[in-house]
Amino acid sequence: MKFTNYFLPTLKEDPADSDIISHSLSIRAGLIRKVASGIYSFLPLGYKVLKKIENIVREEMNNAGAIEIFMPVMQPAEIWQQSNRWYEYGPEMFKLTDRSGRDFCLGPTHEELITTMASNDIFSYKDLPINLYQIQVKFRDEIRPRYGLLRAREFIMKDAYSFAAKEDELDKDYDAMYKAYSKIIERIGLKYKVVEADTGLIGGNFSHEFMILAKNGEETIAYCDNCNYAANIENAKFNISDCSDNDSKNINEEYKEIEEIYTPGIKTIENLVNFLNQPSKKIIKTIIVKNLKNDIFAFLLAGDRTLNLSKAEKFLKTNLELINEENNIYNLPIGFIGPIDLKKEISIYADYSIKQMSNMIAGANKADYHFKNINTDRDFKVNGWGNFSYPLPGDLCENCGGELNYIKGIEVGHIFKLGTKYSEKLNGKFLDKDGMLKPYVMGCYGIGITRMMAAAIEQSHDEKGIIWPKSIAPFLINLIVTNINEIEMKSAADNAYNMMLKNKIEVLYDDRNVSAGIKFKDSDLIGIPIKVIFGKKFLKDKIIDIEYRDNTPKIEIKSNELEDFVKNL
RNA sequence: CGGGAUGUAGCGCAGCUUGGUUUAGCGCGCAGCGUUCGGGACGCUGAGGUCGAGAGUUCAAAUCUCUCCAUCCCGACCA
Incomplete structure (x- = not known):
């Protein structure tokens, strides 16, 4: 063309x-x-x-x-x-x-x-x-x-x-x-x-997604290098590691006396972290959800985790929605909710992320107060344990115990x-x-x-433009004459073009009367894998430059080698 | 649908705050002529606009007010 x-x-x-x-x-x-x-x-x-x-x-x-x-x-x-x-x-x-x-x-x-x-x-x-x-x-x-x-x-x-x-x-x-x-x-x-x-x-019962890896992907994939397990984080099965890092060397800590603390207007985990100077993991996040029948449930998670509603729904086998100002039927003090002294109509489910924690912090179920030094078995009971959160860095593969990695992807197949x-x-x-x-x-x-x-x-580009894989590139070769007004250069390029057509090569012949720079920039932008360039070197020594859009090093060939080059592509 | 923003030439934008020297500009692109010609050249000339639409305020509206429309961003959905 x-x-x-x-x-x-x-x-x-x-x-x-x-x-x-x-x-x-x-x-x-x-x-x-x-x-x-x-x-x-x-x-x-x-x-x-x-x-x-x-x-x-x-x-x-x-x-x-x-x-x-x-x-x-x-x-x-x-x-x-x-x-x-x-x-x-x-x-x-x-x-x-x-x-x-x-x-x-x-x-x-x-x-x-x-x-x-x-x-x-x-x-x-x-x-x-x-x-x-x-x-x-x-x-x-x-x-x-x-x-x-x-x-x-x-x-x-x-x-x-x-x-x-x-x-x-x-x-x-x-x-x-x-x-x-x-x-x-x-x-x-x-x-x-x-x-x-x-x-x-x-x-x-069974479903797989095919994800193209790309930085801007909308989905986050959790995967294990050790055993090849991979899942959408929505669905990832994982174990929470044994808290071996510094934040949690309190596993075997002695239980301390429970204590009410005044936390005026401190409603978010982030604010609590700053106010009390404690890691977010030590704070119990209490999420209240309800189903269509207005049954109410509390989910407890470590403060650094997010509730995966879909897991909660599967666990309870019912549709759930989060409680907010509008549907707060028990008028709970949002921001200060905790497992202790919670209305007895609300059943409590706890994420494994708080299982090994001790002397934790949680809302006191009255505005502007929290409790500290809370311990699961001693201070409150849960109706069930489960895995209700999204995985975090450091969490472990359920299959093999390897550490999970995360990467972004675009779903193209399901x-x-x-x-x-x-x-x-x-x-x-x-x-x-x-x-x-x-x-x-x-x-x-x-x-x-x-x-x-x-x-x-999204996966294959650089600052200059698209880098098409050969399989789907619109053209394989961009044939560039640097100066269309040089008769000798132009007629050689014309011949090369006809030769490529004869060999059934998909070639774009840039025969525009514009400067070479524009042709190079456009070629890179539209991502054609190979540039075949007729320029000064051709006039002087019958040399043709071959440049690749990916990082393959460029080469020079003699003009009489071009047909062989093309046939071997 | 909720929250935020934008609409001015094909594309990217300025002008709007404080209405009037604006006959509405700039860059790119586009057309013609000439010089250039291996990484987005240069000069000259030129074409191209219902200022998103409608209503209103005013002697006067791209500029102020209202309504509508379109587009984009942030949330829940999905290949």
């Missing part, structure tokens, strides 16, 4: 409305343009990258035995009403009405549609297992679209749905998808981790075992070998295609 025939508008300055690197680079490099909040057009260069990602995904899905289909974006309301998600999804779903008043939505996902489709044509165990996928636009009316393609309202996703007759067939599908997803990211050439994910209250949730609701049934009518055992598997593009940039 000749630059002068192409549509590749680049920008020198960062756009004002982006604050994440992949977003500003995708705009500056001429990949995308914003149409509305969370909605983007793909320019030729961006579309090329997108197609490359799609093709890798498609090839690996096919290799894994999945079969491509194409379902509509617009879906009738009825099937969503059947699964109840018409109501559960809420305002996140784009809804519309046709001229005769029938309700539709723009699909945020396709479980309902595909299950319905399968139920119409898959009747026998002999047709199973089968895994169907599509690459399609999805719509979600995000409360807050942001970060460009990382959280858009219209985005492209590869979604696959597997149907099996029984659990162990589902396990095989799941495993095949796990492998295919790993292969896809490896082929694209990005660093990633697979983590155990939180399936939420929605259920599903695989789920759905079981029979949708097949039961949408009447997706087949006749099994034993003559019984049974619901399909389903799995679903998503990869964000547009998000993958942004994640790749």
Whole structure:
């Protein structure tokens, strides 16, 4: 492609409305343009990258035995009403009405549609297992679209749905998808981790997320170098270390006399730390939560920890919300709540983080007072112990006892075992070998295609611009003539261009009549892996410079070696 | 939806506090001519604006007031 025939508008300055690197680079490099909040057009260069990602995904899905289909974006309301998600999804779903008043939505996902489709044509165990996928636009009316393609309202996703007759067939599908997803990211050439994910209250017994590692990732991954365990911190299993650091050499300390202390207006852990000059670990954080039936629970944690509500919910098997000024039904003195003298209607659960502590500090359940020298067994009783917090540095891997590390990632893929949730609701049934009518055992598997593009940039860039992995680079070579007005230079470059086309090389030929500096800057910005440069050295000694966008050292070759060089790429 | 901010040429911004010498500017980009030509060159000339929209105050509004819209940031959701 000749630059002068192409549509590749680049920008020198960062756009004002982006604050994440992949977003500003995708705009500056001429990949995308914003149409509305969370909605983007793909320019030729961006579309090329997108197609490359799609093709890798498609090839690996096919290799894994999945079969491509194409379902509509617009879906009738009825099937969503059947699964109840018409109501559960809420305002996140784009809804519309046709001229005769029938309700539709723009699909945020396709479980309902595909299950319905399968139920119409898959009747026998002999047709199973089968895994169907599509690459399609999805719509979600995000409360807050942001970060460009990382959280858009219209985005492209590869979604696959597997149907099996029984659990162990589902396990095989799941495993095949796990492998295919790993292969896809490896082929694209990005660093990633697979983590155990939180399936939420929605259920599903098993779920993995595929995370592209990047500094700006929205998710935090806890992982163990020792045994390869990795999980989203939301879901990480861990043990709290034996408090061997200085803060906690009081494990075997003698129990002291309990004492009430005056702490006027000191409501936060941070203030207490400063006021009492004590480490936050020694302070008991008491978090009050309630469920829909207004049952109230207190969770006790070490002051440096945060309550993981999802763990608390799973432990109590109920939805929970935090108590605040508005729903404070017992009128508790927020900021001064503690386990001692707490209303007896409130059951107390304690995080392991306070188990080995002694002579702790906690609220006195009256405004402006705390207790010190509190000890669990002596001063109050708990209804249960558990792990209710997020892991912290120093916490240990539950599998092997190794120390956990933390790293940021961007979720690009998610695989789920759905079981029979949708097949039961949408009447997706087949006749099994034993003559019984049974619901399909389903799995679903998503990869964000547009998000993958942004994640790749987020992981692979420098101050000059994008550094595309070769697998998804829009062009492999940027052919640069430093001065288009030097006839000899230009005609040599023209010949090189034709030679590359003949050899099926994806080449962008920068034939613009602009200074060499602009061509170099643009080439780096749009991230093309290899620059082939016809300049002064060519005029003097028939030498061509080859420069690489990554940190491979640049080389010089003679012009008669160029074709061999290109053929060996 | 709650909290914060912004909207002036294709992009990035100044002007608004204290309304009037503003015929609304600057940088980049864009068009023409000339000189340059290996890391965003230079000179000259030029095109390009409903100052987000509507209403109001005023002799006079980019500037003051109100309403609306859009966009961005911080929170809960997600590929």
